[in-house]
Amino acid sequence: MKRLLFFLAILSIFIAACSPQEDPAASKLDIIPFIRVYQGDSTTVLLSDLFYADSYESISFQSDDAFRVCYDSVNASITIHASAPPRTVALLPFTFKNTEYVIPLKIESRINKTFVYRPKNTPEVITVFGSFNNWNRHDIFMEDINHNGMYTADVQFDPGRYEYKFYVDGQEFLDPNNPDSLPNGLGGFNSILSVDPSFPGKEPFIFPDKIGPRENGRIDLHYIIDRGDFQDPLNKTHIIALFDNYRISEKNVMILDDANKVIVSLSPREIYLDGLHRVRCVLANSHVRSNVVEFYLKDGEPLPLKNEKLVWNDAIIYSLMVDRFFNGDPENDDPVEHPQLADRANFQGGDLAGIMEKIGDGYFNRLGVNTLWISPIQETTDKAFRETPEPHRWYTGYHGYWPVHPRNVEPRFGTSELLKELIQKAHKNGLWVLKDFVSNHVHQEHPYFQEHSDWFGQLELPDGRMNLRLWDEHRLTTWFDPYLPSYDFEGSPEALETVTNDAVWWLDNYPFDGFRHDAVKHVPNKFWRELTRKIRQNFPSRDLYQIGETFGDYDLVSSYVTNGQLNAQFNFNLYWPARMTFVTDSSDFKNLDREMKRTLEYYGQLHVMANMMDSHDQPRFAAYADGDLRWDENAAEAGWERNIQVDHPRTYKLINLYMNYLLTIPGIPIIYYGDEIGMTGAADPDNRRMMRWGKNVKEVEKELRMQISRLIDIRNTHSALRYGVLYTVKADPVTYAYLRRDLQETLLVVNYRSDSEGMITIDLPPQLKMQQAQSLYGSDLVTMKDNTLTIRSKPLQGHILLLK
Structure with a gap:
């Protein structure tokens, strides 16, 4: 008996020594993602983008032969300079609060491409612009270096597929030397450039295999390797395995005799850590690397194979526009009266009571979605306003993106008390709720603009032009319309402080589960860092999800997706080729697969970027699938000029096929209201028609909804569709x-x-x-x-x- 008691005492000491109590910081540090750095170039990263901390004192970094690192304690940042390629993956060691961690690095090499254009006449200005520079026409200038009329520009690229044009004295031109082009959805075409990877062969790939039983105080994680054209004899130095932000020792790596199986052993230190943790593994040498395979461990076990919402990878978002979803309380209907205002641009009666009714009757549960993204519910103007671009139509703020008050609920939608009831009812029915937050601009009637016009950018530029819809040239200050002033957060710290406080107020007063953020790229990174810092500081125990909307290249989009800013953005770079590939017979899935690989390379296997078929800002998939919209026309006018309806049964099959894809790829799928019954429409407001219910839903649409519900159930039931690698x-x-x-x-x-x-x-x-x-x-x-x-x-x- 004494021997047994002595053994138990020793065992308890051993477990305690390996538990989080020994290292409190270990359980609090964010999982640091792989950071992309480029050979021969320097990359600067703020520490707050790597992991959240109240203070970054007591931190130090180490360089090695693959990189040099310089720490700037004043700005709490590090600058990493990657040298010539001894490796494609490296680990940057650092010590924080007496605990050692690593920052994983992907060391990239960019590929140079030279653009060439011979204009008919000598131009004053000629540039090349495209998806690689966010369509900025005043960025990459071309020069006639040899004075022969041939203008050139060198641009460094990651592997991928890019669209571009030449900009010559205010006019846009396709590349006459490139026969490959693609419709741009605005009535024209763009030239296409494909950049192949520098590694010529098939890259290796790691599959997760199984998890072994606990034996001798260890757990074995089994992997299977498809070597591809990885030529080196496989050894332990090629395997880099991480538990959270720790390097798993090479002593815990075993390569089996046939060299296509690897076992990584977790020691008691990792096994006995409670809570949610992440294991990552990659195969790399100096020329090529594999995918980074990763998975969650919860309390020492992989996440269970059951319909249980644990992390945001489990989310399936239903996006709805409050005014267009369901009218649950006709008493608050109050459309704007204006002689030139079309019904489709006016309030149509949807409200919070309507959403609550659909939660109560189980609509969302039957469909299988588990998260609601609700369009903005802040008070908006009660007048109509004329849009600046031709043909100068009149609109109202039915959509919610014209706020006139920072903290009031729009009366046409309901009350503050009703909003709280809605969120509570959603939670009781297993639904997370995201609030759509508008931080880029306000309506001119907003008190902030009325009382603090100096918080906002200037409408007139120094050159005399109006700063309207210059999305890329003046990305952080441009206005949507003269009645929608945009904040100048760079020039007004008071505005930044006030608007971030407003966002925190909404979370403090309503139990939202996160934000969908509008027009993210038009708001500086410092705003998102400050907002996220306040959220982490004020709500440390709430797992809040923040997703943003940015149209731009991978570098711009990903610059906002960090531990110190947003969790995710909408993956438009995957959406564009997916939509066209599924609709267009001449398309090839190879192009979509290339974009899929690029998405995974940037954001990782367990990313929570959002994938979609439709959105409130884009023409609906059904309009293209049914042949009502051409890729080379201006979709904004199509909805006004003709009555777009689904006429062909084939369209519903294509929607169902797209949903088979959407609900089986990594990331969070979004169902835009009406997708489930195949609603159609051109650009807004035609894509924001009133949701149809009951007898207004045709049998073929009911069948589509049932099929989509089946697909959602399969995703909810099978963990590999939410967490697994894609091969x-x-x-x-x-x-x-x-x-x-x-x-x-x-x-x-x-x-x-x-x-x-x-x-x-x-x-x-x-x-x-x-x-x-x-x-x-x-x-x-x-x-x-x-x-x-x-x-x-x-x-x-x-x-x-x-x-x-």
Whole structure:
């Protein structure tokens, strides 16, 4: 008995020594993402973007042969200079509050491309602009260096696909030497540039395999490696494994004899840490690296395979416009009266009571979504205003993006008390709620503009032009319209302090679960850093999600996605090619797959960026799928000029196919209200029609809603669709197929975009040794032999299979 008591005492001391109590900072530090740095260049990062802390004192950094690091204690930042390529992945060690951590680095090499253009006449100004510089026409100037009439500009690129044009004395031109072009959705075309990776072969890939039982105080994590064209003999130095922000020792890495299996062992220190943690693993040498495979551990176990909402990766967002969703209280209807105001640009009666009614009757639960993004509910103007661009139509603030008060609820939508009831009712029904917050601008009737006009940018530029809708040239100060003044947060610390306090006030007075932020790229990073600092300081125990809206290239979009700013943004860079690929017969899924890989490279496997089919700012997918909109026309006018309706059953099949894709890829899917019944529409306000209910929903639309609900249920049920790696097994003109795999399961997703029935043959990675396929969605006509799977597919059909 004494021996047993002595053993238990020693064991308790051992566990205590390995528990979080030994290292309080360990359980509080944010997971630091991989930072992209470029060979021969310097990258500066604020410490607040890496992890949140009340103070960054007692911190130090170490350099090595792959990089030099300089710490600026005044600005709490580090500058990393990456040297010539000894590695494609490196770890930057640092010590904070007497605890050692690492910052993981991806060391990139950019590829130079030279643009060449010969204008007809000698221009005053000629530039190249495109998706790589956020369409700024006054950024990359071309020069006639050899004085031969040939203007050139060198631009450094990451691998990817880019759109561009030349800008010559105020006019835009396609590249006459490049036959590849793409409609731009504004009535014109853009030239296309494809930049291939510097590594010529197939990159290696790591699959999660399984988690072993606890034995001898350890847990073994098993991985399977597809080496691709990774030529080096595999050794432990090639495997970089992290537990949160710690390097897992090479002593805990085992490479099995066949060199395509790796075991990483977690020691008692990691096993006994309570709460949510992340394990990451990557294979790298000096020329190429694999994907970064990652997964969550909760209390020492992988997240469970069940319908349980634990992290924001589990979210499925339903986006709704309050005024256009459902009229639950006709007593508060109050449309604006104006002789030139069209009904579609006026208030139509939707309100908070209507949303509450749909929560109560179980609509969202039956559909399967678990998060509501509600359009702005702050008080708006009760007048109509004329839009500046031709044809100068009149609009109201029905959408909520013209606030006239920082903290009042719009009376047409409801009351403060009703808003609180709505959120509480949503929570009781398992729904998170996001508030749409407008920080870039106000309406001219807003008291902030009336009393503090110096908080706002100037409408007239020094050169005499009006600073209207210059989205990229004057990104941080441009106005939408003369009656919508934009803040100048760079020039007014008082405005920044006040508006961030307003955001905190909404969280303090209403139990929202986060924000959707409007027009993020038009607001400086310092605003988002200050807002997030205040949120972390005031609500340390609330897991609040912040997602922003930015149209721009990967560098611009990702510059706002940090631990010190936003959790995510809408992934428009994946949305554009996805929408066109699923609708256009001449498109190829290879282009979409290239963009998918780029998304994962930038944001990681467990990112919470948002994917969508539609949004309140874009023409609906159905309008293109049904042939009502052309890619080369101005969609803004189409909704006013003709009555756009879904006329072809094929359109509903295409929507269902797109949803098969949307609900099976990494990131958070967004269902824009009406997507589930195939609503159509051109650009706004045509894409913001009143939601249809009851007898106004056709049978074919009810069937679509049921199919989408089935797909949502599959995503909610299968963890691999929310947390797993994505591995492409087929991408051609009509088929996009990929595996989703985590420690619990392997799923195969097939998107077949052909109008003919077909036999789809897919070669699976032989290392996975899959032997059986069970259809979860789509065709049951599946055969499997020698790692080759064959599906007989109907036209425009999506498939999801569970592989074993």
